[in-house]
Amino acid sequence: MKEILKWIAWVLFFVAVQELVERHTMPKDEKYEASLQASLSKINEKSSTLFFLGSSRIMKSVNPKVLNDSLSGWETINFGMSGNSLAQNLFFAQFLSKMPGKKVLFIELTKFKSEMPISFTYTAKVLGFPDFPFSYYQYIHVNQDFRTKFENTEKVFWDWITKQQMGVKGLISGEIDQSYKIIGYTPIYESNYPHHDSFITRQDLVTYSKGKVDIEIWNRIEEIIKLQVKGNLKVVFLMPLNYKSKDELALQIPIYSTLPSSLKWEYDDLFLKEIKKANYLEDRNHLNYQGSLIYSQGLVNYIKANEKNWQ
Template sequence: MPKLSGENQKTKVKELSKMVSIKSNSKTIFFIGSSRVMRSINTDLLKDSLDEWESINVGVSGSSLAQNLYLANFLKNKPGFKVLFIELSRYKKNRPNSTVAQTLGLINYPDSYYEFIHDCTSVTRILNNWESYALEYLNNIQSNIKQFLSRERILKFQMIGFAPVFNSGYWKTDSFITEIDIVNFSNGQIDTEVIGRIRELLVAQVKGNYRVIFLLPVTTMEKSELKFTVPIFQNIPINNKWYYDSPFIQAISHPKYLEDKNHLNYHGSVIYTQGLLKYIKANKKKWQ
């Protein structure tokens, strides 16, 4: 098992401390997704404006919708009242990072994950485990090299949580989602397995002490991702998704807010989080 770098360890401890402090009377907002969630959602800004809520960024580099839904099913059982914001992305059944499993205290991992995705093939599990351990090891080496070569502490490669990056490295706007994209991809084919898993989670919230809100990423490496995500998003009930309005899309869609083609930088995270905060304040009374 690869060891965590210094910054990764700090992040792990920070997120773990938030998790263990959740009580039966707590109100917690979880943001679950990939590195796009890591870069986009500034929980420090949310904390300043939502005193009664604890905001926890559970962005995990490389996470797909399969892992997001698995984590959501785990986090919904935490004490207190929860709101689960879930990034809607491609559905890839690769195994979640074991460091994340340790940080969040996932039960009976990785078997519980394979059960969740209905994959009981032992050979597949072994291959996926070896592949994931190898990727984690390489990621750790990459992180250490980057930190060694830079005079600053590099947060870019941390495993979980809000990870701000201040540079701008992509000066085009073609990766931003547009209102035209949503219209053009709305009537595409819907993955029946995925929409079924989403509906299971939504139905369970009626009896559970939680609410679910789905998010479309504001950036994408390839527009083909929208062929998968937008039709599903459009079939999710309006009260269970944040639908970006025109002013928000116009405000966020500037290259100065991009770290690279697929991620917001710190300045972009401020704009995104301000829009998110506006949505939360407008809807939080409906959640309880």
């Protein structure tokens, strides 16, 4: 009996530590949080909404004002989050697919990484994802054999322990940075990368299209594609314009190439040429404000050319 009580005490202690750490270390963007919740609360059966899901590349590329000013009848919400991978994007897409009204989910193609970035954890709690984080763990472990599930669960546990440890260190040292924006459009006006070699090219799209498609990722993508309902839910995948290494291209382009044209924004040569400028980059992997204007106008042109097929 004493052993049981001891274990209960330890469990309660760890839960208390977790709550304390998250309360004091979770980034806070209360102004944007209120704005985001207000935007979501306005969505109803008559709404038409463009949702953008992705990493910091989406945060810095998709300017909602450009889209809203140019597309009458649509409301744009940028859900780009620092560190997000395809795992978080697709899980988030399932949540948004249940929103009322007509919706188009633009989803960035990236690696499928199970680790939850702090921005994703924060947003999931703010928006009230059902049974979070357990619903997310269940999602990433679906379609895996027992051994893989066990290994992933173990990894998630130790990642959680490490995150709590770093949080406690931050509390003790006082070195907690809550100043950065963790979700939504974030314009950057600097240009710190004097090259344009990180932009994908037409040759990249041709060369890597012959590569092997990652079956696990493809199965996950098919799950969200099957949720589409004509006139209510549309899914469009976005190929990142910039890359850090060729490994990214080898993973992403075969999947992008396999997707039918109706499920992706296909960059034409004029757009690729127009945006391929060093002064449009904040760094190797992110567009700056000028780049976001070009990218967002490209999206406007794509949407205007295709929205009639989304009715």
